[in-house]
Amino acid sequence: MKWEIAMAYEFVQVEREGPVTTVILNRPEVMNALHSPAHFELDEVFNAFAADPAQWVAIVTGAGERAFSAGNDLKHQASGGRMGSPPSGFAGLTSRFDLAKPLIAAVNGVAMGGGFEIALACDIIVASEAAVFALPEPRVGLAALAGGLHRLPRAIGTKRAMGMILTGRRVSAAEGRELGFVNEVVAPGELMAAARRWAQQICELSPMSVRASKQAVYQGLDEPSLETALKGQSKYPAVAALYSSEDFVEGPKAFAEKRPPQWKGR
Structure with a gap:
């Protein structure tokens, strides 16, 4: 089967192949950082995925080679741009607690702040060797309040999580796997194939x-x-x-x- 464009959005690209939906954060010019309009688009995307009986698994990734998502678009915020997010949270995902369908994060580069929180809101994280993870919000006077401060300790334990949270330090894909929040690390060119392999394995089950x-x-x-x-x-x-x-x-x-x-x- 061929991957098909499911619907046109301004800040997101959605593709489908059989029962697998791929959601591509599509603001590569700002390292896929997200602003309010993108959050509301993603809310629509995940609402549609949740409601579609033909779609069983979703893969979330970022456009381009540099970033999965750099998180909150601080320049948009600093310029006085529209703020706010839907009830489903950052990226229409981080406060979406009723989605029983599995999500796979295919992290192709930088996953900082809200970008890392998007990945943590997924059930499986497949990372490129070039991926980098961090919750650096305290460096700019913020805090990772879109789930990172709660999901990371649950994923890797309190002490390990605090070691990342209280320093804002960057963690490589390899260290992420050692810590336990990354499921698999692959070469950059193999990332989407690996994510689709996970999706296919899931689709073999009920x-x-x-x-x-x-x-x-x-x-x-x-x-x-x-x-x-x-x-x-x-x-x-x-x-x-x-x-x-x-x-x-x-x-x-x-x-x-x-x-x-x-x-x-x-």
């Missing part, structure tokens, strides 16, 4: 099972104990949807008939 698993992990982490997480998981919307889905019947049936399952995502 979309209903994947969504139930993602939701159970994240909501379970917020439960006060393992016991309450186990007892409460059947009430999570994606888990309940799995139990009543066609895929829930198709999986065991295909196994018994010794054939590949035909997932419907419903």
